Amino acid sequence: MTSSLKVNAMFCSSILARKLFLGLMVVPLLLGCTGTEVPDDLTDETITLALNWYPDSQHGGFYAAEHFGFFQDEGLQVQIEPGGPGAPVVQNVALGRVAFGVGNADQILLAREQQIPLVALMASMQNSPRCLMVHQESGITSFEQLKGIKLALGAGKSFAKFLSQDGVLKDVQVVPYTGSVAPFLADTQFGQQAYVFSEPYVVEQRGAHPVCLMVSDLGFNPYSSILFTNEELLQEKPEVVAKIVRAVRRGWLAYLNDPEPVNQKIQKDNPEMNLEALSYGAKAIADLCLPAGLAKAEIGTMTDARWDDLKQQLTEIELVSKDLSPDQSYSLQFLQPLETSP
Template identity: 30%
Template sequence: MTATPQLLLRALAAAAVCGALLAAPATAQAAEKLRLLTSWYAQAEHGGFYEAKATGLYGKAGLDVEIRMGGPQVKGMQLLLAGEVDAILGYDLQVLDAVEKGLPAVTVAASFQYDLQGMMTHEDVRSLDDLKDRVILVSTSGRTTWWPWFKAKYGADDAQAKAYTFSLTPFFADPKIAQQAYPSSEPFQAQEKGVPANFFLFAKEGYPPYGTTIVVTRKTLEEKRAAIGAFVKASMEGWRDYLGNPAPANALIKADNPKMTDAQIAFGIAKMKELGALDAEGRTSVGQMTGERWKATRDYMVGAGLLKAEADWTKAFTTEFVKDLSVRLD
C-alpha cells in the first residue's frame, strides 16, 4: 500500500510531537526557588529586590524568588540558620558576630556602600561634635553596634544615652534631644510634623559597615552557587532600574506594607540618591564589597570589645559574586 501525502504529513507531525515530548525533560528547567527575608517592613530601602521581582529580572535569570517581609519580631538570622529562608538582608556586625560563634553565615553582596544609620538632631546642631552635652536616644541594638563607635569618636558617654523606643514624641517635645535615625524614616516623620531637623550619616564620618547586605548560609552557597550568583546580579540590576522607574516595585512594596505611603517612598528614594548609597557616589558598582572594608569593620569591633581578635573575620564574606560585577547607575 502506497502512503498518501496526508498520511505522510500525519506521521511526520506525530513524530515531531513525540520528539518534543522526549526532549522536554532534557531541555526545560524549572526556575530555582529562593526565599528572601527582608530586614524590616517593606520600604524604599528594599526597592531593588522588589523591582527585580516585579519586572521579571529574577525570572529571566531562571529564579523564582519569594520575598518575605521582616519586622521587629522577626529573627532573621535564626530563620536563615534553620533553613526557613535561603537569604536574608543582613548587617556586617551581625554576621561577624555569628562567625565568631561558629555559625555558617556568609555575606555575598552589599546593596548599599554605606550603612544608612545616622543621627537626627534639631536644626541648631551643625555637627556631631555639638552633641557632647545633649541627651541622645539609643535603641537596645544600637548600644552594641554604632554607639561604641560614636562614643570613641565624639567623646560621648553612657550617661547621655537614653532608651529609644521608636517613638519621636520625646524628640518633638525637647529641642535638646538628638536620636538615632534612618534617613528615610525619622527625618520624614519630622518633616511631616513640621519640625526642622538635620540628619548626619555615620558612614560619612568613618563608620565602616556596608548596608542591607545579602546573607546566606555556607550550605546554601555550596548547593545553590549558580542560583546565588544569578540572584546577586539580578538584584543589583533591580536596584539600578528602581532608581529610574520605581513604580513596578512600589506597587509590590505597598501590597506587602499598606501603611507605606507614596510620599515616604519618594522621600526614601531621594535620600538614597542624595547620599550616593548604592554606588558610593559613582565610585563603584552596585553590590560591591572589598576585604579592606570588612577588615575596617572587624578592627572597629575588636577595638570596641564587640568581637574577639582571634575570630576569623574572612569567613564572614565572599567577593566571588561581586568582584567582576559591573552594574552602574545612569
C-alpha cells in the same frame, strides 16, 4: 494612629535588634544539634528571600528584581518574605529554613563570632544610612557641636558603642531609645538615632526641622541591606547564588533609576507605608547605594579592606574577638562588573 505615626512605627527597629541579639545566642546550639541545611525551597524551585524589616525603600532593589522580571530572567521563582519586629532572619537562614536574608555587615560578623555560618554576598548600600537626628533649632550641625542635649540610643548597638568609645557622647545625656519620635518632637534639645531615609521624613511631616549627622562620617560604616546566605548553600548551589546576586544587583540599578512603579509594589506588601514616604526614602538612599566614584556596573560591590576595617572596629569595642577572621564572612566571587546600558 495618624499616618505619620504609622510610618514611624515601620522604622523602629531597636526591639528587633535586641531580640536578634538574643536569638544569636541560641542558634549555635541549634546548629550543633541539627547542622546547617540547604533550604528545602530550592528543591521545589521556589526560593525565599527574607527581609529584615517591613518592606520599605531599603528593600527597593529586591522588589525591583521581582517587578521587572530579573529573577524570571535567571529562571528563578523567588518569594519575598516581609520582616518585622522579632523576625528571625539570621536564625532562619542559618538553619536553612529560608535560602537568603537581608541584614547589615556588623550583624554578619556578630553571627560569625557565635559560630553561625552566614556569608554576605553583596551590599545594597555602600554607606550606612545610620545617623543621629537633632533639631535645626539646637544649632548643632556637626559631631563636634554635639553638646548639652539628651540623645536617645539603643542599648548594645554596635554603632552606639563605637560613638561612646570615640568620645562623641561625652557631652550629651544618653537616654534609652524607645522606638518613638514623640520625645524628639516634644523637645528641640532632644536627639535620637535614626535612619536617614526614614525618621527625618516622619518628623518633617509633623513640623520639625531635622539635621542628620551621618555616623559613617566618623568612620563607622558597615555595609547595609546586605544579601546573605548560609555557607552550605553557597558551597552546594553556587550557580543559584550567582543568579540571585545578579538579579538583585540589576534590581537595584532599576530601582534607583525608576523607583515609583516598584514603590507601588512595596506599598501593597506594606499598606502602612505611603508612597510619599517611599519616594523620600528612595531619594535618600540613592547616594548611599551609588556614592560618587562608584560606577553603575559596580553596584553591590564589597572589598576585603572594608570588612577588615569593620572587624577591627568591632574588636576594639569588644563585640568580636581579635581571633575572628572576617574572610569567611563574605564572598566576592559574584561581584564581577554588570553589563549596563550606556
